Amino acid sequence: MRKALLFAGATVALIAGTLVGLPGTSQAAGPLPCDIYGAANTPCVAAHSTTRALLAAYGGNLYQVRRASDGATQNIGLLAAGGYANAAAQDSFCANTSCVITIIYDQTSRHNDLFIEPAGTAGPANSGVPADALPVTAGGHTVYGASFSGLMGYRHTAASGVAVNGQPEGMYMVTSGTHVNNRCCFDYGNVEVQIADTGNGHMDAINFGTECWFAPCYGAGPWVQADLENGLFQSSAGPSQNSSNTGNSAPFVTALLKNNGQNFFALKDGNAQSGGLTTRYSGPEPTRGGYSPMHQEGSIVLGTGGDNSNGSIGSFFEGVMTAGLPTDAADNSVQANVVSVGYGAASPVAGGTLNPGSTISLRATTACCTTNYIRHQNNNAVTSVITSSSSAVDKNDASWIVRRGLANNSCVSFESRNFPGDFLRHSNFQLYRQPMDGTALFRADATFCPQAGRSGQGTSFASYNYPTRFIRHYNNTVYIASNGGSNAFDSSTSWAADVSWAVSSPWTP
Known part of the structure; x- marks a missing residue:
């Protein structure tokens, strides 16, 4: 399903349905x-x-998910015996809510299934992992x-x-x-x-x-x-x-x-x-x-x-x-x-758009800084000059995979290109690259809603849980900032330009 979002006359297309896989077969060749x-x-x-599947003859379930909205569970199986996970079934079941993995099934006849671990002598009871935190490709399919x-x-x-x-x-x-x-x-x-x-x-x-x-x-x-x-x-x-x-x-x-x-x-x-x-x-x-x-x-x-x-x-x-x-x-x-x-984190759709699965870079549009891009550095989100002569590390750090919003499918989240499972999220109004922990707070902090650029160009990204605050660069650090306020990074000077970003082709595909 595709949904068009209209913002002040500017349309930003977002794929709000299932993730799109690369062309490929659903079954691996030869013995597993x-x-x-x-x-x-x-x-x-x-x-x-x-x-x-890890046995060629296996055609059963891989794991079970439980969704937050009603506590219902569903098993996620394979596209074919001996093949790859049916991620579309998870996407459909978990649409507009969140899911955790409750069981990872044993594929042998011994049924040594893995369940969420209770408390032990050195740690409290555990949670299940978020079901959607680590989308990758395998066998040409998004899993x-x-x-x-x-x-x-x-x-x-x-x-x-x-x-x-x-x-x-x-x-x-x-x-x-x-x-x-x-x-x-x-x-x-x-x-x-x-x-x-x-x-x-x-x-x-x-x-x-x-x-x-x-x-x-x-x-x-x-x-x-x-x-x-x-x-x-x-x-x-x-x-x-x-x-x-x-x-x-x-x-x-x-x-x-x-x-x-x-x-x-x-x-x-x-x-x-x-x-x-x-x-x-x-x-x-x-x-x-x-x-x-x-x-x-x-x-x-x-x-x-x-x-x-x-x-x-x-x-x-x-x-x-x-x-x-x-x-x-x-x-x-x-x-x-x-x-x-062929495990990989390669984008399953063309880069440079806000379609989920697209890999992008976000370039500043403020007149002073049009060669600066949002990148992570020591887990902090900053802006740096990135050019064709920049190192591979810098280019990787300045590339992001667009995901459906972790808290709202109509918005977006940004996953690190070279740190699968890590997302751009705000904490105390500053942005960081951090691993997705599955909590409702993280999901909200890592969700941003695109709007027409406040300066009249590009795209601005409103914080999902602080909708009057937008992703902004200020002194080369990235914040969610309001237009005026008690914090230095809320300064109204050049605010509209600082919160407007050019969504561009990624420095690293």
């Missing part, structure tokens, strides 16, 4: 990750994804990843078939290197039955973030690490023994951990969009007591630590757990399949 691991005699005992922003997590206690008491296992997840922090613990894998720390070796989970438990950690991260309880391990000693492992900050990352439960574990990562896996560590279990043999308990967690330490942020697109230690050949084949999916 769990088919590959199964053929290598290490079958999947859990397979979770919000984006696609949704799961964007965690703290106090969010999922768990299945006493899962079926998951390794216990020193049994071998493997696991991988596709995550993102651009949406991370240094808080404990963005994990996927094997954890305690109780939501509590029950001792060394009682966890065996992939961790991905910038928390350095054992120094030194080289570079800025984020790193793939093994959360084996009471430590994030990059080696048997704990600290990194690989100075070339400075982390993987790619937008899409394959993170892999495997552990024979007795005397060996390995860590690998790779770019989920291209290339193969790099082994970051392969060797003995940690030398500290309790890790050799392991004491896994066989539950599954996503997004928190074993005791529900839930201060981390992160992204999740897919992941599996296996019975038995996978071969390197199987790992490599799985990585090749992940790459074939």
Whole structure:
């Protein structure tokens, strides 16, 4: 559905219906990750994804959403068996309200479904992730990843078939290197039955973030690490023994951990969009007591630590757990399949418009500053001069993906081009780039309603929850500002020009 909005004689076209996907097939070719691991005699005992099937024969549901308006729930399935998520079903069900993901279904016959995690000894009860915070493309289709922003997590206690008491296992997840922090613990894998720390070796989970438990950690991260309880391990000693492992900050990352439960574990990562896996560590279990043999308990967690330490942020697109230690050949084949999916944040429609899905840049129209664009820098929204000779980083920072308004479909929100799941939002009237946390306040703060430019040119963007305030640049910082007021940035001098923006083609497509 398309809806035209008329503002003082100026029409701004906004797509208010379902997201538009790129041309492509609904089914991936060849065996999928769990088919590959199964053929290598290490079958999947859990397979979770919000984006696609992980077994070629799977035709069931991927996840369940619950909408805020009436508490109703709906399962989101596939376009075809072995294919990609039916994001249009979510868009339709959640139209004009918000949804959270309540269940991520296990695609294996073991039904190790992930439910919103209750309180543990180290953290309060969690919320589900916002269902629409992380739109990406996979297989040529718009789908949704799961964007965690703290106090969010999922768990299945006493899962079926998951390794216990020193049994071998493997696991991988596709995550993102651009949406991370240094808080404990963005994990996927094997954890305690109780939501509590029950001792060394009682966890065996992939961790991905910038928390350095054992120094030194080289570079800025984020790193793939093994959360084996009471430590994030990059080696048997704990600290990194690989100075070339400075982390993987790619937008899409394959993170892999495997552990024979007795005397060996390995860590690998790779770019989920291209290339193969790099082994970051392969060797003995940690030398500290309790890790050799392991004491896994066989539950599954996503997004928190074993005791529900839930201060981390992160992204999740897919992941599996296996019975038995996978071969390197199987790992490599799985990585090749992940790459074939074509995960991306590419715009599904032509850039330079306010149609949701379009990538844009916002240029100042004030006479002083017509080469300045809104960009994020150290999480702050500022204006900077951007030209064809600017660095790729600056161009990326000055490019935004238009999304349907998080609080109102008739308005718009702006997602960072190179930080999927992060949006432009105001706080205390200043604008920042922050991860979408799913709250009603964030949704309102990140929603802006286009109007004809107050100066007579371009477009002005009124704050959804402060409708007399508009996005304005003032001394190279970006605010929502009224025309006159007690704050310096509310000055009426050049206000009309400062709140009028040229919606232009993006510096980064």
